[in-house]
Amino acid sequence: MIEKRLTITNKLGLHARPSAQVVKLTTRFKSEISLTKGDMTINAKSMLGVMALAAEFGSELILTVDGEDEKDAVRQIAQLFKEKFRDTY
Amino acid sequence: MADNITVKKIFDNRKDDLLLTLLNSEEGLKKKVESAEVYRPGLALAGFVERFPNKRTMVFGETELAYLNSLGKEDLIGSLERFFAFDIPCIIISKGIIPPLEILAMADRKKTAVFSSRRSTTDLVSRLSVYLDNQFAPTITLHGTLVDVYGVGLLYTGKSGVGKSECALDLIERGHRLVADDVIKITRKSANYLVGTSSEILGQHMEVRGIGIIDVEALFGIRAIRLQKRVEAEVRLSYWEDTADYERLGIDEKYTTVLGVEIPLITIPVSPGKNITVISEVIAMNLMLKVYGEHSAQDFSRRLTERLARAGNVGDYLESDYE
Numbered sequence: 001m002i003e004k005r006l007t008i009t010n011k012l013g014l015h016a017r018p019s020a021q022v023v024k025l026t027t028r029f030k031s032e033i034s035l036t037k038g039d040m041t042i043n044a045k046s047m048l049g050v051m052a053l054a055a056e057f058g059s060e061l062i063l064t065v066d067g068e069d070e071k072d073a074v075r076q077i078a079q080l081f082k083e084k085f086r087d088t089y
Numbered sequence: 090m091a092d093n094i095t096v097k098k099i100f101d102n103r104k105d106d107l108l109l110t111l112l113n114s115e116e117g118l119k120k121k122v123e124s125a126e127v128y129r130p131g132l133a134l135a136g137f138v139e140r141f142p143n144k145r146t147m148v149f150g151e152t153e154l155a156y157l158n159s160l161g162k163e164d165l166i167g168s169l170e171r172f173f174a175f176d177i178p179c180i181i182i183s184k185g186i187i188p189p190l191e192i193l194a195m196a197d198r199k200k201t202a203v204f205s206s207r208r209s210t211t212d213l214v215s216r217l218s219v220y221l222d223n224q225f226a227p228t229i230t231l232h233g234t235l236v237d238v239y240g241v242g243l244l245y246t247g248k249s250g251v252g253k254s255e256c257a258l259d260l261i262e263r264g265h266r267l268v269a270d271d272v273i274k275i276t277r278k279s280a281n282y283l284v285g286t287s288s289e290i291l292g293q294h295m296e297v298r299g300i301g302i303i304d305v306e307a308l309f310g311i312r313a314i315r316l317q318k319r320v321e322a323e324v325r326l327s328y329w330e331d332t333a334d335y336e337r338l339g340i341d342e343k344y345t346t347v348l349g350v351e352i353p354l355i356t357i358p359v360s361p362g363k364n365i366t367v368i369s370e371v372i373a374m375n376l377m378l379k380v381y382g383e384h385s386a387q388d389f390s391r392r393l394t395e396r397l398a399r400a401g402n403v404g405d406y407l408e409s410d411y412e
Contacts, residue, residue, distance in 0.1 A: 016302075027249065040272075040288075043232035045249040047296045048271035052288040 001066040010084035014055040018085035031067025096179045108207040117202030125225035143175035149182045150210035183210040235268040235285045238373035242318040247326035259366040266315040270295040277348040283320040322353040329360035339386035
């Protein structure tokens, strides 16, 4: 199991389209993936779950990945956060 | 959540319900409240401060005030000094009684808020306890779907894509009610039952693979939703495995524990052509039957056992009957 702290770096926060990017990526992995913000932990493969976090610009999330492809998953998800969800909207 | 309850929060949220007025300076509003309990500190005021639960919200009723008023000035100061030597979150005085000014002065020095409530002591204590219980109730968020099926709260769990949302949609079609999809906030109430709600942002929205996000209330109307529901059983949907051991009898019940509360657990294997909706309705009805004292599996098992025993007796009889 790997845990990693992630920060939301795009101005609009984790709104619908970036959330979809996150879910599209997480569902490619076999590992169990969850995101935690404050006292709320959600399944990162769930579209509504990711949006329910309502993670605004600058907020910190904890990514937890557990499974066979965890290393790869953490690397790619961190990359997506770093690239501001490749959000062009 | 329980870790950020301040006196100010209680005052802001409950001043209309508890008919509260702040009697001294606002300094005391910053204090944190760390206990869900309420205490009548008569004994502490009278001088017995061993085992004094000073973290609780203090309620002064007529008894406490009659006692304090009966004291001479020196004794009164002595009693209050003993009392305020402890760190107290706040004091609420019932029935709108105006307390001796010494209390307010001492409370100001200790930066402790003193409120007056126009409610009777019993009424105040019960309303305040209900509010504090809810505020301090343990909460978790789970991934799943919560549906009210025939009035029974079924919590569907299972891996992403196993068909929880589709099952819920089918149940809504048949007249059952959605509480929450994907993110379920579960709170333990009065230590022995669980209540599930949706997250504030999601409400009764669902995500269906291939369609996207849908608003269940807009599509199916008010009858299709419910804001909160007691969670009565977990239905775990799993992909069918030939080697897995699925329940065939149902004589022994399986349980799962959520926030320390045991609820029945039913594991249903999902495979093509299997109608989870009808199975869900049967699960709900079966749970209701058990509440009414009928346990289909156990009743059937008992009948079979009796029948076998009777058959055995007939055999004995015939064997020993040499007529």
